[in-house]
Amino acid sequence: MKISTKGWLTTTTLLASIGVIAGMIAWANQEVEDATRARRQMTELARGLTELKLVHFEYILHHRASARQRESEMAGRLDRLIAPELFAGAEQRKTLARLRERRATTHSLFEELLSAPAADDINNLVGESIRRAESQLSSRLLVLQHDSLADAFALSDFSNDRIVAAQQQVMHVTLAGLALIALSAGAAAWLINRNVLAPIGRLKQATREVAARNWNYTLGIVSNDEVGELSRTFDAMTLSLRTAFAQIERSNQELAALNQEIEAFSYSVSHDLRTPLRSMDGFSLALLEDYGDKLDDEAKDSLQRIRAASQRMGRLIDELLGLSRVTRAELKLQSVNLSEMTREIADALRQQEPQRAVEWLMEDGMKVYADKALMHIVMQNLLENAWKFTGKTDKAVIRVGVLQQGGEKEFFVADNGVGFDMAYADRLFGAFQRLHHESEFPGTGIGLAIVQRIFRRHEGRVRVQAQPGLGATFFFRLKEPVHV
Amino acid sequence: MSDANRVILLVEDNPDDVTLTLRAFKRSHVMNPIAVARDGIEALDFLFARGAYAERAGTPLPTLVILDLKLPKLDGLGVLKGIRADERTRLLPVVILTSSKEDQDLIAGYSLGANSYVRKPVDFAEFVEAVKVLGIYWLMTNQGPPPRAAS
Numbered sequence: 001m002k003i004s005t006k007g008w009l010t011t012t013t014l015l016a017s018i019g020v021i022a023g024m025i026a027w028a029n030q031e032v033e034d035a036t037r038a039r040r041q042m043t044e045l046a047r048g049l050t051e052l053k054l055v056h057f058e059y060i061l062h063h064r065a066s067a068r069q070r071e072s073e074m075a076g077r078l079d080r081l082i083a084p085e086l087f088a089g090a091e092q093r094k095t096l097a098r099l100r101e102r103r104a105t106t107h108s109l110f111e112e113l114l115s116a117p118a119a120d121d122i123n124n125l126v127g128e129s130i131r132r133a134e135s136q137l138s139s140r141l142l143v144l145q146h147d148s149l150a151d152a153f154a155l156s157d158f159s160n161d162r163i164v165a166a167q168q169q170v171m172h173v174t175l176a177g178l179a180l181i182a183l184s185a186g187a188a189a190w191l192i193n194r195n196v197l198a199p200i201g202r203l204k205q206a207t208r209e210v211a212a213r214n215w216n217y218t219l220g221i222v223s224n225d226e227v228g229e230l231s232r233t234f235d236a237m238t239l240s241l242r243t244a245f246a247q248i249e250r251s252n253q254e255l256a257a258l259n260q261e262i263e264a265f266s267y268s269v270s271h272d273l274r275t276p277l278r279s280m281d282g283f284s285l286a287l288l289e290d291y292g293d294k295l296d297d298e299a300k301d302s303l304q305r306i307r308a309a310s311q312r313m314g315r316l317i318d319e320l321l322g323l324s325r326v327t328r329a330e331l332k333l334q335s336v337n338l339s340e341m342t343r344e345i346a347d348a349l350r351q352q353e354p355q356r357a358v359e360w361l362m363e364d365g366m367k368v369y370a371d372k373a374l375m376h377i378v379m380q381n382l383l384e385n386a387w388k389f390t391g392k393t394d395k396a397v398i399r400v401g402v403l404q405q406g407g408e409k410e411f412f413v414a415d416n417g418v419g420f421d422m423a424y425a426d427r428l429f430g431a432f433q434r435l436h437h438e439s440e441f442p443g444t445g446i447g448l449a450i451v452q453r454i455f456r457r458h459e460g461r462v463r464v465q466a467q468p469g470l471g472a473t474f475f476f477r478l479k480e481p482v483h484v
Numbered sequence: 485m486s487d488a489n490r491v492i493l494l495v496e497d498n499p500d501d502v503t504l505t506l507r508a509f510k511r512s513h514v515m516n517p518i519a520v521a522r523d524g525i526e527a528l529d530f531l532f533a534r535g536a537y538a539e540r541a542g543t544p545l546p547t548l549v550i551l552d553l554k555l556p557k558l559d560g561l562g563v564l565k566g567i568r569a570d571e572r573t574r575l576l577p578v579v580i581l582t583s584s585k586e587d588q589d590l591i592a593g594y595s596l597g598a599n600s601y602v603r604k605p606v607d608f609a610e611f612v613e614a615v616k617v618l619g620i621y622w623l624m625t626n627q628g629p630p631p632r633a634a635s
Binding site: 267271277281284 | 501504586588604605606607611
């Protein structure tokens with residue numbers, strides 16, 4: 001059974017108990033009210049009967065004519081009191097009917113008494129018989145009244161008993177209801193503990209285990225309720241996490257193995273690939289030096305070309321290794337003062353070619369959060385490019401600054417050099433891709449590949465805008481540091 | 485230009501590199517006799533007068549060891565470790581002369597007690613220049629450790 005069903009049942013039981021108690025109280029109220037009214041009426045009746053008895057006595061003693069008037073008033077009042085059906089029980093109804101009957105008899109007896117001639121006015125013998133009849137009537141009257149009084153009291157007592165019974169019944173039902181409520185509350189507490197709190201405790205333990213990367217931990221709660229459902233979902237989640245992490249683990253291992261291979265490859269390239277080049281260059285030079293006088297110009301030129309090619313290949317290997325080193329280097333992120341770095345590189349470039357007049361426009365206080373060594377390689381490449389490609393420009397200007405782009409900082413290095421056609425822009429960042437002839441602007445074409453790889457490693461971005469003859473601008477963004 | 489008795493030990497397996505290094509020494513007028521060891525084991529045998537070099541027992545140690553890193557049998561770092569581990573050669577000047585400038589080689593070389601690390605340039609003119617500077621510094625400018633009384 002589901003917890004919600006159990007909860008619903010408990011709540012219904014509680015509400016039903018409360019409803020029964022409330023109904024019981026309402027019923028008892030009505031019962032007590034009815035009984036009280038009946039009792040009040042019976043008490044009134046008893047009082048009326050007593051008063052009527054006095055009226056009869058008075059008449060019997062004094063024969064006053066005013067008694068008729070008073071009797072009739074009293075009789076009306078008493079008739080009204082006994083007229084309604086105040087009782088449900090058959091016996092009580094019978095008693096009441098008896099009372100009514102007696103009332104009628106009493107009334108007719110009194111009428112009879114009233115209509116009898118005054119005994120004093122008649123001769124002794126007749127008077128004597130009248131007096132006897134009168135006294136007979138009177139005693140019958142008294143007996144009847146006494147019986148009625150007794151009935152009235154009996155009915156009043158019955159009403160009292162009814163009140164007491166109602167009160168007792170209310171007490172019993174209330175006690176039973178309260179017991180039921182207590183039982184339901186107890187059951188609910190027990191259910192909550194067994195079906196909710198205990199499993200939540202296990203769930204808590206399970207989340208701890210999973211947080212500690214114990215992917216094999218399963219809850220295995222088999223109950224058919226919401227907690228069971230949660231447990232199954234949780235176990236399914238753990239399973240998919242386990243699978244996902246195993247996959248990541250495998251990928252990581254593959255990646256590590258691959259990295260190791262690259263490392264070994266680079267090491268081998270670094271040692272072995274340059275050695276033959278050195279031989280080519282060295283022995284060409286030896287030929288030139290030792291047999292120069294025996295070689296014609298064409299032979300010497302060929303040897304020079306061998307040397308140049310060897311040296312160029314040496315440089316290419318070095319730069320490839322540089323590119324690979326950028327990929328392998330561990331990132332040490334820190335705040336880097338880009339303005340200062342730019343100034344240092346600019347100074348070095350000016351010293352290399354003091355004859356060139358290049359205007360540098362540099363923004364102050366530019367800071368990025370990056371690996372300092374790699375950022376230096378980036379700026380070195382971008383600024384060297386700007387320097388190189390403004391080599392044939394009058395009034396060369398190199399600008400380094402920062403723009404705010406949608407809440408993000410975008411840095412730029414702009415020159416007004418030869419620029420290039422944007423149609424070739426996507427080739428620009430590939431290794432050994434060049435947009436100019438080496439004779440025009442020397443270089444291996446690896447610099448921007450390195451730059452792009454460095455930005456990729458920083459999860460940053462670099463883009464370029466250029467126009468032939470008007471210059472090129474390199475824009476780049478880096479992630480802002482996350483302050484914890 | 486320097487004492488003919490002060491031997492330089494060149495540890496280098498590639499015959500081209502041996503020829504070129506010797507040529508570079510010659511061109512930079514380094515006159516010291518040069519012994520060549522073609523692998524790491526041979527280098528240590530030479531230094532400790534073992535095996536094929538047993539007859540060297542009693543002769544002074546070389547003034548300078550020029551060590552390549554990639555060598556057959558025992559690599560340059562292993563040779564360096566052997567040199568630094570032995571009381572007799574602990575202070576011997578060792579210059580690493582190799583193709584690589586990988587960080588791991590530089591760090592390992594200096595950690596094991598190399599005195600200098602020189603990268604062989606591809607350009608032979610630059611190579612000659614490097615060897616010249618190296619010779620001037622280590623054979624003339626630098627004061628080596630005092631010769632050991634024991635050996």
